[in-house]
């Protein structure tokens with residue numbers, strides 16, 4: 001079972017998709033409790049939502065579920081938000097704080113080490129290789145990490161989440177012009193709400209790869225699932241009409257970021 005899928009595109013944009021996978025090996029599946037087996041914290045359909053928005057963007061998609069191991073967490077196990085509720089490298093709870101493993105079946109240190117080597121490391125080796133390949137072509141690479149989450153999760157945040165949650169680790173992970181594109185498009189998207197570096201500031205992926213001084217820019221987009229699902233509960237069905245309206249804005253963001261990267265590349269070329 002391949003643990004990731006890649007499309008080697010020609011665009012300067014790379015779409016990271018760490019949380020849309022639903023594959024769980026049988027031996028791990030048997031250790032999940034009934035709550036865990038709902039796989040509630042999946043970024044449902046996010047790869048479909050972004051499909052075809054750019055002509056030839058690179059995509060790197062984890063096919064394994066985040067309950068196997070979370071590709072958007074520090075492999076050393078460091079918390080994304082020390083002191084706040086969040087989920088870990090191999091989560092023990094879902095986003096509501098409820099256990100996902102049968103009693104006595106929580107992952108051991110040996111399990112975590114095995115899953116790091118089998119899932120997390122190969123996914124990130126593929127992502128790093130694509131970033132290097134794209135940067136070699138264009139002199140710049142923009143990693144846009146695609147996420148979604150339920151809009152109401154009291155364990156993680158108060159009230160309702162905005163529709164678009166842009167994360168750049170307080171501006172550290174990309175050129176300000178790239179951040180500004182996401183802010184401008186989402187602020188002007190009628191009927192939608194948005195925030196920059198609110199509750200979701202960018203996960204480990206964004207923080208790890210976003211090194212603007214070296215030409216690698218990273219930005220995370222966390223979408224409220226109410227923008228493209230029928231309901232944010234099982235069976236987590238896709239709402240094609242809502243998604244169609246949302247895709248217009250996502251396409252605008254990605255197209256403008258691609259144009260920015262191609263322009264920078266042109267300007268940076270020796271004459």
Ligand SMILES: N=CN[C@@H](CCC(=O)O)C(=O)O
Pocket residue numbers: 019043072080147148149167199200201202203204220222
């Ligand atoms: N849908 C996923 N959300 C991300 C959020 C990362 C962040 O805190 O910015 C995650 O848990 O990995």
